[in-house]
Amino acid sequence: MADEIKQKIVVFGAFGAGKTTMIKTIDPKSTHIEANCAGGTTTVALDFGRVELDGRQIHIYGTPGQERFEFAREIIGKGMDGAVLLVDAGSPLDEFTRHLYDSLTAANVPFVVFLNKCDAKAPVPAVFASAFGTVPVWTVSALDKKQCFGAIRRFTETLPVRTNGSGKR
Numbered sequence: 566m567a568d569e570i571k572q573k574i575v576v577f578g579a580f581g582a583g584k585t586t587m588i589k590t591i592d593p594k595s596t597h598i599e600a601n602c603a604g605g606t607t608t609v610a611l612d613f614g615r616v617e618l619d620g621r622q623i624h625i626y627g628t629p630g631q632e633r634f635e636f637a638r639e640i641i642g643k644g645m646d647g648a649v650l651l652v653d654a655g656s657p658l659d660e661f662t663r664h665l666y667d668s669l670t671a672a673n674v675p676f677v678v679f680l681n682k683c684d685a686k687a688p689v690p691a692v693f694a695s696a697f698g699t700v701p702v703w704t705v706s707a708l709d710k711k712q713c714f715g716a717i718r719r720f721t722e723t724l725p726v727r728t729n730g731s732g733k734r
């Protein structure tokens with residue numbers, strides 16, 4: 566049997582940035598898992614979707630957006646080939662998103678910023694164009710299938726691929 570070509574992509578972003586929406590748009594059969602944490606006051610949410618693009622099996626994971634779930638982000642991020650930092654263009658740039666940007670930069674993993682909710686009429690605030698150093702910033706709407714596929718394809722085709730049993734980090 567021919568080896569499968571795979572890529573693991575992990576989506577990071579603040580709560581409400583649109584991670585679940587984007588993964589659902591890309592893979593309508595994606596899984597959304599929510600668990601109540603001690604005391605039932607916080608819900609930790611994860612997403613997992615799959616898509617085949619140009620013969621590559623792409624596995625997309627959504628991470629919890631709350632600050633205190635750093636450990637979960639670390640576990641989900643293990644072995645990723647690339648990351649997407651999803652940012653809500655309609656909200657002010659928050660400290661947590663800056664922290665995620667710093668963490669991904671430090672991790673030395675290829676990543677892009679998807680500036681989400683760009684379907685709104687309002688112009689995209691200029692702050693986003695200069696906030697992420699040399700990392701590419703692409704505008705998207707997580708509600709728009711064509712845009713989501715286009716952005717994921719454009720990003721993943723720049724990344725190395727792995728085949729079954731190879732390239733695991």
Ligand SMILES: Nc1nc2c(ncn2[C@@H]2O[C@H](COP(=O)(O)OP(=O)(O)O)[C@@H](O)[C@H]2O)c(=O)[nH]1
Binds near residue numbers: 585685
């Ligand atoms: N207008 C608009 N709303 C969006 C978009 N993406 C997500 N939303 C909305 O933003 C809210 C939070 O999205 P969700 O996917 O739950 O965010 P998550 O916490 O990052 O998983 C939901 O009400 C979505 O319907 C988008 O591209 N455009």
Ligand SMILES: [Mg+2]
Binds near residue numbers: 584585610627
């Ligand atoms: Mg979510």
